[in-house]
Amino acid sequence: MMFLAWHEMKRNKLRFTLIMGVLMLVAYLVFFLSGLATGLQTINREAVDKWEADAIVLTDESDKSLFQSIMTWEKEKELKADKVAPIGQWSAIANDGEEKQNVSYFAVQPDTFIMPNVVEGEAFEKPFEVIANDSLEKQGFQLGDTFKLSGSDEQLTIVGFTDESRFNAAPVIYGSFDTFYALKYGEAAEGNDTLLNGFVIRTDEKLSKVTKEETLEVVPIETFIENLPGYSEQNMTLNAMIYFLLVISAVIVAIFLYVLTVQKTSIFGIMKAQGISNGYLARSVVAQTFILSFVGVAIGFGLTLLTGEFLPDAVPVTFDIPTMLTYGAIFIVVAIVGSLFSVRTIVKIDPLKAIGGS
Amino acid sequence: MAVLTLRNVTKTYGSGDKKVEALKETNFEAERGELIAIVGPSGSGKSTFLTIVGGLLTPSTGEVIINGANFAKIKEKRRSKLRLKEIGFILQASNTVPFLSVNNQFKLLDRVKDRNMNKMQLDSLLKDLDIDHLRNKYPTDLSGGERQRLAIARALYTHPTIILADEPTASLDSERAFEVIELLQRETKSKNTTTIVVTHDTRLIDYFDKVYNMTDGTLTLERIKEQPVEEQ
Numbered sequence: 003m004m005f006l007a008w009h010e011m012k013r014n015k016l017r018f019t020l021i022m023g024v025l026m027l028v029a030y031l032v033f034f035l036s037g038l039a040t041g042l043q044t045i046n047r048e049a050v051d052k053w054e055a056d057a058i059v060l061t062d063e064s065d066k067s068l069f070q071s072i073m074t075w076e077k078e079k080e081l082k083a084d085k086v087a088p089i090g091q092w093s094a095i096a097n098d099g100e101e102k103q104n105v106s107y108f109a110v111q112p113d114t115f116i117m118p119n120v121v122e123g124e125a126f127e128k129p130f131e132v133i134a135n136d137s138l139e140k141q142g143f144q145l146g147d148t149f150k151l152s153g154s155d156e157q158l159t160i161v162g163f164t165d166e167s168r169f170n171a172a173p174v175i176y177g178s179f180d181t182f183y184a185l186k187y188g189e190a191a192e193g194n195d196t197l198l199n200g201f202v203i204r205t206d207e208k209l210s211k212v213t214k215e216e217t218l219e220v221v222p223i224e225t226f227i228e229n230l231p232g233y234s235e236q237n238m239t240l241n242a243m244i245y246f247l248l249v250i251s252a253v254i255v256a257i258f259l260y261v262l263t264v265q266k267t268s269i270f271g272i273m274k275a276q277g278i279s280n281g282y283l284a285r286s287v288v289a290q291t292f293i294l295s296f297v298g299v300a301i302g303f304g305l306t307l308l309t310g311e312f313l314p315d316a317v318p319v320t321f322d323i324p325t326m327l328t329y330g331a332i333f334i335v336v337a338i339v340g341s342l343f344s345v346r347t348i349v350k351i352d353p354l355k356a357i358g359g360s
Numbered sequence: 361m362a363v364l365t366l367r368n369v370t371k372t373y374g375s376g377d378k379k380v381e382a383l384k385e386t387n388f389e390a391e392r393g394e395l396i397a398i399v400g401p402s403g404s405g406k407s408t409f410l411t412i413v414g415g416l417l418t419p420s421t422g423e424v425i426i427n428g429a430n431f432a433k434i435k436e437k438r439r440s441k442l443r444l445k446e447i448g449f450i451l452q453a454s455n456t457v458p459f460l461s462v463n464n465q466f467k468l469l470d471r472v473k474d475r476n477m478n479k480m481q482l483d484s485l486l487k488d489l490d491i492d493h494l495r496n497k498y499p500t501d502l503s504g505g506e507r508q509r510l511a512i513a514r515a516l517y518t519h520p521t522i523i524l525a526d527e528p529t530a531s532l533d534s535e536r537a538f539e540v541i542e543l544l545q546r547e548t549k550s551k552n553t554t555t556i557v558v559t560h561d562t563r564l565i566d567y568f569d570k571v572y573n574m575t576d577g578t579l580t581l582e583r584i585k586e587q588p589v590e591e592q
Binding site: 005006009010012013014269272273274275276277278279280282353354 | 411414416417437440441442443444445447449451455456457458459460461464467468471472473498514
């Protein structure tokens with residue numbers, strides 16, 4: 003069934019190259035948007051994914067926002083889970099005298115599972131020593147550099163770098179709770195050192211069994227991520243664009259192939275008159291669509307990866323190959339669905355009219 | 361037994377006052393090995409007759425029996441198969457696929473049907489028709505006569521039981537026209553097929569075993585070449 007499809011394309015190279023070009027561009031756009039969607043997701047959630055946690059315990063009134071959740075250390079006694087890691091979080095602007103940069107400070111205890119791995123330098127020990135995400139390194143921060151956070155006069159020193167730690171689009175700085183209190187409350191730190199934002203937990207039990215305390219809410223990690231400011235909205239927007247593009251590609255294929263089919267009415271008619279079955283002709287058209295969309299997707303795929311190489315780091319594009327392959331496969335399927343529209347037309351062609359008989 | 365039988369076949373278009381009888385009640389039989397001509401003015405129903413025999417047009421009444429199968433009664437899907445297996449069309453409009461080279465026209469048929477001509481048979485057929493040197497050309501590169509001969513080769517390629525030809529010599533010069541009709545005659549006799557040719561070409565009449573005349577939808581036997589053929 004590839005026979006007719008292939009020879010026709012070989013004979014009408016320009017026509018089919020143009021169709022393939024359009025499909026390629028749409029596929030390119032789909033891949034690029036999916037890269038952008040993944041990239042934006044990543045910069046919002048990768049620090050949370052790094053925990054490999056099952057849930058996070060926040061106050062009920064915080065509405066799943068880590069920043070808005072404030073509780074006392076006492077609450078740890080109310081929790082029943084395999085592993086519990088306390089966390090403090092504070093968003094601020096880092097300033098080293100030259101660069102200003104949005105950051106998120108995570109207060110963690112070194113012996114808990116949310117303590118980050120160190121890829122360069124060493125872990126924090128003394129007060130005001132921190133581990134920073136390596137995206138700051140790309141922006142000019144180095145080991146031993148000092149900087150201030152907005153709202154505090156204390157100098158922080160970078161003693162180590164970790165990787166893949168961004169939270170809500172800001173690089174994460176990890177430090178001790180003592181540093182956290184000194185930064186956040188300044189001279190009032192003494193009275194406020196009983197407070198923290200939440201507890202990250204790992205458990206094999208059902209989440210409903212973690213606590214009976216009514217002022218606390220156990221939020222599954224995926225739910226927590228979806229409630230990050232702007233996260234769901236961003237995702238929905240980009241996914242809607244991708245779905246639209248897939249529909250558009252089906253329509254494009256349907257229109258192109260329909261025009262081609264109508265042009266070929268008499269050729270199809272002659273073949274039908276000679277007894278070549280509708281099934282064979284329909285399969286040829288579907289095979290043709292498969293070839294066109296497959297090659298279009300393949301080129302679009304390569305072009306997307308190539309473009310990714312030349313993009314500045316500031317563009318949050320991450321190409322997740324399995325996701326892209328899934329979209330590529332959907333794209334091909336959708337194109338074939340578009341071609342079925344022409345199959346109907348072929349079936350309806352009356353061989354008698356096509357050959358000019360009466 | 362006749363390989364092709366038409367029994368009480370009619371074809372009418374429209375209804376009431378506007379009713380047109382394209383084909384009046386027709387009875388017709390053809391045996392294997394017969395080369396038959398149908399002559400008559402244009403618009404007399406020759407094409408209607410040919411398309412009914414070829415299973416492209418369903419008659420209003422009557423039966424069309426090819427090799428025991430009633431063409432008029434079966435579904436298009438089976439009719440399509442039967443056409444592929446039993447019938448070779450040589451159409452007035454070129455019946456070639458424009459984006460396939462001469463060679464690939466035959467390869468296409470190999471893909472949809474078994475037991476076509478083998479390579480040697482095809483070689484000699486193309487030589488006979490003098491289009492052997494055009495194998496890698498496309499139909500648009502061929503002259504009208506060359507295309508016509510390609511169409512004939514295509515029709516013969518599948519070893520059809522019945523060959524239906526609509527003006528096969530119309531675009532050919534005298535010499536070529538004789539060659540083509542001699543080829544059809546030879547194929548008909550050697551392969552024991554039945555060939556029905558609709559033609560205006562009076563130069564060729566002597567080649568045919570039977571000549572029918574079609575006038576205003578009525579088919580009448582005009583002459584029989586050899587004895588013994590019984591009147592119907």
